[in-house]
Amino acid sequence: MLTMKADKWILLFALWLISVSSNGVEGCETRVTVTAPLGSSVLLPCSFLSNGPDWVKWTHWGEEDQRDRELVHLSSEGRVEFLEPRSGRVNTFPNQASERNFSITIDGVQNSDMGSYYCNQSDECFEVKLSEDEGMLFPYVFCLSLSRAVFV
Helix, strand or coil, X not given: CCCCCHHHHHHHHHHHHHHHHCCCCCCEEEEEEEEECCCCCEEECCECCCCCCCCEEEEEEECCCCCEEEEEEECCCXXXXXXXXXXXXXXXXXXXXXXXXXXXXXXXXXXXXXXXEEEEECCEEEEEEEXXXXXXXXXXXXXXXXXXXXXX
């Protein structure tokens, strides 16, 4: 009869969980989902614990065209190299790079901006999934009279 001790089952289960959670994207251990309405500005967060010697590279995997596009490279010294600035809609925070914060913003969010963004430094990767927020920004209240209001 084949028997296996509990510690080996736990190890096998942990390895299975790690392989399932990778979801096909190797190296990206941190993932977040961000939603934004079309036309708004959105912050794509990225920070690393260690300050590697390499540049941080932001790439975008677009849902529309199904290909990678390099957006910007950032150094820990605050240098910025825009590769696809999207008509000036991509913004960086070079003064935050020394604090290992390499977040970017995209202004005037468009359908073509939706998809997965990857912030890479050496062997570390941070994935941000951008999806359209189709909800309303604010509940609008129209006062028809002093006794009632209509919420749209």
